[in-house]
Amino acid sequence: MSAESQPGNHASEPPHPPQRDRSSDLIARYQQVRDRSERLADPLSPEDCAAQSMPDASPTKWHLAHTTWFFETFLVEQVLPGYRCFDPGFRVLFNSYYNSVGEQHPRSSRGLLSRPSLDQVLEYRAYVDKRVLGCLEAPGGLSDAQLDAVELGLQHEQQHQELILTDIKHLFSCNPLHPVYQDGPPPVPARVPPLRWHGFDEGMHWIGSSGPGFTFDNETPRHRVFLEAFELASRPVTNGEFLAFIQDGGYARPELWLSDGWATLQTQSWCAPLYWEERDGAWRSLTLSGLREVCPEEPVCHVSHFEADAFARWAGARLPSEAEWELAAGQAPIEGNFVEQELLHPAAATGPAGAGTPLQLFGDVWEWTQSPYAPYPGYQPLTGALGEYNGKFMSNQLVLRGGSCATPRSHIRATYRNYFFPAQRWQFSGIRLARNAC
Amino acid sequence: MSAESQPGNHASEPPHPPQRDRSSDLIARYQQVRDRSERLADPLSPEDCAAQSMPDASPTKWHLAHTTWFFETFLVEQVLPGYRCFDPGFRVLFNSYYNSVGEQHPRSSRGLLSRPSLDQVLEYRAYVDKRVLGCLEAPGGLSDAQLDAVELGLQHEQQHQELILTDIKHLFSCNPLHPVYQDGPPPVPARVPPLRWHGFDEGMHWIGSSGPGFTFDNETPRHRVFLEAFELASRPVTNGEFLAFIQDGGYARPELWLSDGWATLQTQSWCAPLYWEERDGAWRSLTLSGLREVCPEEPVCHVSHFEADAFARWAGARLPSEAEWELAAGQAPIEGNFVEQELLHPAAATGPAGAGTPLQLFGDVWEWTQSPYAPYPGYQPLTGALGEYNGKFMSNQLVLRGGSCATPRSHIRATYRNYFFPAQRWQFSGIRLARNAC
Amino acid sequence: MSAESQPGNHASEPPHPPQRDRSSDLIARYQQVRDRSERLADPLSPEDCAAQSMPDASPTKWHLAHTTWFFETFLVEQVLPGYRCFDPGFRVLFNSYYNSVGEQHPRSSRGLLSRPSLDQVLEYRAYVDKRVLGCLEAPGGLSDAQLDAVELGLQHEQQHQELILTDIKHLFSCNPLHPVYQDGPPPVPARVPPLRWHGFDEGMHWIGSSGPGFTFDNETPRHRVFLEAFELASRPVTNGEFLAFIQDGGYARPELWLSDGWATLQTQSWCAPLYWEERDGAWRSLTLSGLREVCPEEPVCHVSHFEADAFARWAGARLPSEAEWELAAGQAPIEGNFVEQELLHPAAATGPAGAGTPLQLFGDVWEWTQSPYAPYPGYQPLTGALGEYNGKFMSNQLVLRGGSCATPRSHIRATYRNYFFPAQRWQFSGIRLARNAC
């Protein structure tokens, strides 16, 4: 067990940089992250920012306000005595799901909030930003725990940046006029290398994070798992490969599907990934750049866990467990095949097919694992209201790994656990195959 | 039967003024009506104009575009050869329910149309207005049938003007910030005169319209009905009277309710009219001017047919039939107690309680009748796609009469048949009592 | 107005026979009616009698118990001091919808009542029968009002006899084994005479009942209506005629349908009458005698109001109003084309096509009218709990006239108003055409 005897991944490093450096760093990142959220709304009209296309999605305006509410509630109100809030009504309107904080406006009615206007929300952002920055710049500075709250708020806002994009994409898909979020020529995909299998021996492994960088509570504690020998595919499944599944009757063969998946397929009349439509035998897909032909070289995207699982069964493989995925990710450079966010669609797998090629694991599509989202052994949620951030969702959802083309690059890491319900498809979610070692 | 032997109400008048005069008149009215729709949107932000609070309601922007689509489809496209439409996608987006014209965007998804923007819709309006006015001003002019289509389009737009107000009121009621559409001091209601009963003898009567002014097809043909003797209340039921019903357990006594009404009450948890809320024993109501105390002198408003029917039973009375109502309305001046639309809430019944006082029947609240919305004997819908305007809704709805504080004054007439489903409450709908003659 | 000057149809007859004769008559009829209900259950197993196929339908066992509960509640408990009920739990279980009597077991859960057993329900019937007959035979006898309650109970039980048949038919239609209620060879239909039109002049008419026989409260008061001239078809629409509607795309043409009807058709995927199924181009229909070929000569049956209305529009006609129907029925002998109940399916229209042939109006199918079920002018429900019998359902339903092959013959009369919701199809409901006089 010697290989696993090291209890932390970087145990010798200090948990945090000195406080003053940390404040400076946070000030810069705060401005950058907060600004990027607003830049995401630049191509959108006030009406675009206000609409909600389904209960799972939220209006852009709500995202902009909620992330602000987060800083206001968990930092400013805690730090500044006598703080006078921007609008007391916002406490309810922009509380997402924190029962400990109080009442919440019903999630499915966020699209009815024509007021406050987008302008007022931007004022709200400026109002809170001023106070957060004031706290960070104050001579006495913030405590470690308060700086942690700032960091959490930034990570939180980065999560919502991805949601802004997925939710706008869904909204635009409901509009027969096919609005375009980001114009430009279609990307020229590289040739896809053949899928290869990377082998991993059985053994004990450390999984999860023990720092020193930021991690969500659900990535901890770092702990040991025993894994049988397995193999992982070198790249995500492509549209071309998924089309072969469709053409082989994949959506009409119950033996390929989980029982709940088959029931969902029938109820929802699924016959292809979300946003795909067939006309005269050709498949097109709605993208943030409008309706485009489905490119066979790109990773398949907007599939549910049920579709990922059925595809894997059809392909004689399976989905990886999150521990398998994380083990492999320890060997994969995050920068490797990462796709610039300006593209906002999954990139084709590039890279020469040489033996030494690293796995391409980050930044194209979130990869469904077969692992239900559950607490790690010894998991402790954050204390107080922030304990509701992650822990209470550990039921009925599945873990996705890797980050997508819509994920901020600095938000991607090997231990990150994203999670969605198995029937959800509006995220940039795709398929990574695994199989047992022969 | 001599009193009824006259087949029309104004049979000696010509059906239409000479064509040139008619065009001039229509030009003036077209500009006035079209302008008023846009004025109704003046207090609203683009987001206000885009949201849809329930499937029954539509966004303001949709109303503005749909009424334009109506002129484009039923006039401009018919009259101008080679007309190039503003946007071909609008043909589907802003078709409400005309199957003969083609596909329709799903009604419940109108709030997802963040595009076209409000500005684009206003451009669309200007684009179509220019062509309609061009047609009206052209030397050759329009045929009688085409002028009829213009007239229908204006009447249609006036209907949507009222809907803009009722739908915005509903939207704002969903927002905990209580937005205000129209500010101002609460009206000072006059003292309500005691309710008196006006008697009508049994006999044959002519009901419905035979012109010469505009009428919808559902108001025709003018025909005879036999009515037993009856009595009609001199004014609508007031909030104060309805409060007595509530305090007498009206919402908890099934014997007062129709079976479907009782089921609806339980499912929807009704305990007061829509928009009412109780706090510390006092009732307030959401109005277009914000949250206001319920004024006991004003006519009760935003009640369903079920509530109107239960109230009438509790009061030892009943709702009038539409024939009874129309018979009485023949004796009531429309100008009498009409309320200025700038007020946008039902007025208190005024007028001295003298024996000769006319009935107050118009312009406060739409009055539920007991009459299901059904075709008059010999009813013929308009030909072509416009046949879908009224006739296909003659199922499961009930007739309301009189017009409300939100109805354009020129849109009110004695033969007008409004209709809604018995559980609907978001219109300015109230209660008029009737009873059999002793 | 001389023709209508007679205020009652049999005003000179006494309202009731002398009380002793009436008791004797009721004893005989009580035994006959109560026995027939149990005979209807003879072909059924205990499981058949316990199942409920949809909320609209009830188990046979429940019908047998509820009709008994009716006599127990509205007669025995009122007449016999200190009456000890058979089982106090039945007061709730078998109360259909009488809020004034107390709580009710939820309607949609009647099929879960495996207890009491069928045998116990038959004991319950015997227990109550003994007491009802005891009351009827007692020397002092019952008061007029109490005898009225017995009569109402018998009429009520006859209504449930028809429901037993329609509900079992629906239950068996849900079973792929196609159980047979009543075996036998298919009837040999007579040739259908061509449809002819009977004309009626405009005029005032008396409608409704003023006795002397039994009538439900909703048939009263007898009152005057003015009818325009109209024509009524000589017989119901046949399966063959309805097939022509199907083959002409009747179920795919929205312009033929009421708006609510079209929505229902799409939601329910209607493409033919209930119980019809097509295989290899041939239509078969599930009957109480099992699956049978659709006979073109028989009246079409198990159509909704929406289908009846669409068919009429397709045929260039309309449905009659209930007043038109009743006017015509005054001239039609009930015995004429009445079908023996042993057949339990609508008969083909027979009768020579001579000029003097009476209309065939009774006993084949319930005929949808265009008349919403509404109170007659001056309508007064029965007093007390029995006031809930009819009046509270006067909302959203439509009147059917004539009686079907499943209606007890003695239960059929010209003034009878049956009523169902426009989308309901599991009754023996068909189509009678009418049209305006040229």
Next chain:
Amino acid sequence: MSAESQPGNHASEPPHPPQRDRSSDLIARYQQVRDRSERLADPLSPEDCAAQSMPDASPTKWHLAHTTWFFETFLVEQVLPGYRCFDPGFRVLFNSYYNSVGEQHPRSSRGLLSRPSLDQVLEYRAYVDKRVLGCLEAPGGLSDAQLDAVELGLQHEQQHQELILTDIKHLFSCNPLHPVYQDGPPPVPARVPPLRWHGFDEGMHWIGSSGPGFTFDNETPRHRVFLEAFELASRPVTNGEFLAFIQDGGYARPELWLSDGWATLQTQSWCAPLYWEERDGAWRSLTLSGLREVCPEEPVCHVSHFEADAFARWAGARLPSEAEWELAAGQAPIEGNFVEQELLHPAAATGPAGAGTPLQLFGDVWEWTQSPYAPYPGYQPLTGALGEYNGKFMSNQLVLRGGSCATPRSHIRATYRNYFFPAQRWQFSGIRLARNAC
């Protein structure tokens, strides 16, 4: 890793006894198991056996037929050439969920199958029994794979025996008459010993089954897991302890609940375990012996995973993982505290509180674990249609362990994985606490 180096639990034993002995054994067990199913129906009427109280539950008659269909489909049809089935319609009616076999009667409509009658189903059972026994007794005998199918059929039937009891209990709970399945005096519970914690060290462990006895495919393959040190409670949570949770506001405190659990609680208005009702401050529970006072000494039962999880959080503990549970169960004798099925309610925890007391893990209540139902590493479903038995349900469900008072004793084993959805409560499901080692 020496302690875990043993790959199987009984690897030296032969996988099966000699074939002839196996046949004899199976004949005896076949008769015993098949007979017991019918004995379970002895207290029930035909109507009891036919009703279905919710989609999750099935009628007793359906259970009796489906288990027979299982032998017919997976054994008799495979073994006997030219076998003539009892009724071809049963192939669809009694297929539960095997898409590979063909169509299925809709699950939620099983209660509408008044035919075939209970008697016919018993005939069906005899018909198939005769052929199964004929196969088992034939000189040539059955192949190993065929004997495996018999064994699987018996295990399958034992699963349905428990479902017969849980489903009848639910059905009777819907009947206000409170039918009794099994009469008798309430059990006299022993005093509950105080809850103690049993500690387990961290380490690698073998989990799952490698035979030699029967196991379902989902219990295989036997494989290694690494577990942190933990502690397990000595007995299930009692009603008395759960009452303390209720009285402490457990059902009103969102911070104790998973997000989905809290939403379910609100939608379903949960305020106590299923079948509990409060009257005048005292709690009673519907049991198979009728309504009984809640006994504080008995294990709490009919709680969902959500309630179990919330209780554990309230108690400062957590639910065990299934691996933890199975590790502990290796040390617990199945016979120890097993409850006779004749009692049919969870027993109070007995046993002296001495240090050497074994854990009480079997036969009272199914114990919710925190483990989602997922495939073991290397899991392979059975081949052919039987592959649908377990594998396709590995989504959204959670594992329960231990067996309940309604589980046949011979059906209980340490590696057994039962699974239900987290909101389901109608099984005999209870709570076992665990916690991390200090």
